[in-house]
Amino acid sequence: MYTVIGLGGVGCKVAQCFENYSQYNVVCVDDEPMDFKDKLVVKKQSSPEQYEESFKTIPKRIKDKIKQDVIFVLSGSSLVSSIALKFLHQIRDKTITVVCVRPEQDLLDETEAMHEKMVFSILQEYARSGLFKNIYLTSNSEMDSMVEDASIKEYYPAINNLIASMFHMVMVFDHQDSEVSNFSIINESRRICTLGVLKIEDGSESLLFPMTDTMDARLYYGISKVSLEQDRNLQRNIIKLIKEKNQELCKYSYGVYQTQYESDFCYIKKYSSKVQEF
Secondary structure (H helix, E strand, C coil), rough: CCEEEEHHHHHHHHHHHHHHHCCEEEEEEECCCCCCCCCCCCCCCCHHHHHHCCCCHHHCHHHHCCCCCCEEECCHHHCCHHHHHHHHHCCCCCCEEEEECCCCCCCCHHHHHHHHHHHHHHHHHHHHCCCCCEEEEEEEEHHHHHHHCCCCCCHHHHHEEEEHHHHHHHHHHHHCCCEEECCCCCCCCCEEEEEEEEECCCEEEEECCCCCCCEEEEEEEEHHHHHHCCCHHHHHHHHHHHHHHHHCCCCEEEEEEEEEEEEEEEEEEEECCCCCCC
């Protein structure tokens, strides 16, 4: 069981999408009242400094809900995210993975933009130092092309569901025996990650964040039982693609997993040890 903690409006909305899966319990933390069972509502403040100063401890009723493995979701544009480091410090005995959602920068006011950049950079530095298992970066601007058919009412829920569903599927594969795999151990310094989709037909990639200086790329092939039994070229095509994509500083590897879906798909996880800028 994993605990997904959403901090701030965006973080809470993404975290609640994980309720679609039985492997997670969800805790929401925000400065706005919410209709959610496991929640912590902190007092609204007028500045990031006041949020940080006013937050003291995680209540026992919330701390008791937090399991050993934590997925911490937030966006630095929410000023309440100023309490993130204090909150994370109080659960430092847990295994923590951070998911950072970058909003459209042009839509932020000056205070929100400065705060978002600070949170975005600091959390990456903390991940690089080993305080977090990984940090996953996503960008609404990059995900826009993946939800192009969504109405205005569906737009942000579609983005939030995309993050949760992709993250969940990769987690499932990481805990599932593959049909075949050549994954190697990832260097511990490469803790900054993003996810994406690879189009099996032509090998094109769509990432949740425009990652630079990538040093490893894992391809997770979700293949139907029918394709596994009948596609005589699948293994050859994967190996050919890997050879074409391999670079001197970024090596690709792959795992093939049987799924219950009718359509085949491939997700990507990319790693870097370099702090990303945007």
